Amino acid sequence: MGGTFDPIHHGHLVAASEAAALLDLDEVVFVPTGQPYRKDDRRVSEAEHRYLMTVIATASNPSFTVSRVDVDRDGPTYTYDTLVDLDAQRPDDDLFFITGADALAQILSWKDAEKLFDLAHFVGVTRPGHALSDAGLPEDRVTLLNVPAMAISSTDCRQRTRSGQPVWYLVPDGVVQYIGKYDLYKEQ
Numbered sequence: 001m002g003g004t005f006d007p008i009h010h011g012h013l014v015a016a017s018e019a020a021a022l023l024d025l026d027e028v029v030f031v032p033t034g035q036p037y038r039k040d041d042r043r044v045s046e047a048e049h050r051y052l053m054t055v056i057a058t059a060s061n062p063s064f065t066v067s068r069v070d071v072d073r074d075g076p077t078y079t080y081d082t083l084v085d086l087d088a089q090r091p092d093d094d095l096f097f098i099t100g101a102d103a104l105a106q107i108l109s110w111k112d113a114e115k116l117f118d119l120a121h122f123v124g125v126t127r128p129g130h131a132l133s134d135a136g137l138p139e140d141r142v143t144l145l146n147v148p149a150m151a152i153s154s155t156d157c158r159q160r161t162r163s164g165q166p167v168w169y170l171v172p173d174g175v176v177q178y179i180g181k182y183d184l185y186k187e188q
């Protein structure tokens with residue numbers, strides 16, 4: 001599951017857990033973006049902070065791991081590169097790329113979109129406020145899943161922190177503490 005994870009929240013974790021259970025996946029690899037080029041218009045926390053929050057949030061689940069492939073690659077983060085790197089590290093594995101409905105709707109505009117479906121099977125999960133559709137995508141390489149609705153976004157978590165509202169129970173406890181320790185999201 002790729003994401004900017006700024007911060008990682010329970011919407012991400014529930015989506016990953018449900019996809020793993022419903023598709024009988026052995027492992028979910030969370031891949032924080034290095035440079036999410038489509039978010040250039042906003043302030044994004046340092047990759048190392050987002051990576052560490054992802055490690056903290058997933059540490060208690062033996063099936064969840066975190067990859068540095070995108071954080072360690074220079075330049076804009078493209079899923080094509082993510083999948084090529086993961087495939088090189090795990091040549092015997094079948095890759096499934098988990099995305100929310102909003103991200104799935106954008107996939108055809110991603111870099112090298114036509115090659116993505118050769119590298120992984122895509123799993124689109126429901127997300128409140130977004131229609132889930134596989135229109136225009138190769139049917140045999142995309143699975144749509146209904147997951148429990150978690151009306152949580154990283155944007156909302158950042159705004160709440162900035163305005164002094166709690167993010168307890170929207171993000172894992174360790175992530176609440178990490179945000180406080182490093183004073184994240186105080187500036188626009």
Ligand SMILES: Nc1ncnc2c1ncn2[C@@H]1O[C@H](COP(=O)(O)OP(=O)(O)OP(=O)(O)O)[C@@H](O)[C@H]1O
Nearest residue numbers: 003004005011015099100103127150152153154155
């Ligand atoms: N509440 C949610 N339910 C299901 N999927 C989600 C949810 N939140 C995020 N996702 C999916 O997780 C992936 C990574 O999302 P991302 O890290 O950009 O979080 P976000 O909450 O959308 O962030 P932001 O509000 O900063 O844009 C995307 O595929 C996104 O669609």
Ligand SMILES: O=C(O)c1ccc[n+]([C@@H]2O[C@H](COP(=O)([O-])O)[C@@H](O)[C@H]2O)c1
Nearest residue numbers: 002003004033036077078079080110111
């Ligand atoms: O490959 C692309 O062109 C591309 C464009 C936008 C987003 N993505 C990927 O989609 C995932 C979710 O991205 P984001 O920006 O919504 O956090 C993450 O893994 C990104 O690298 C990929």
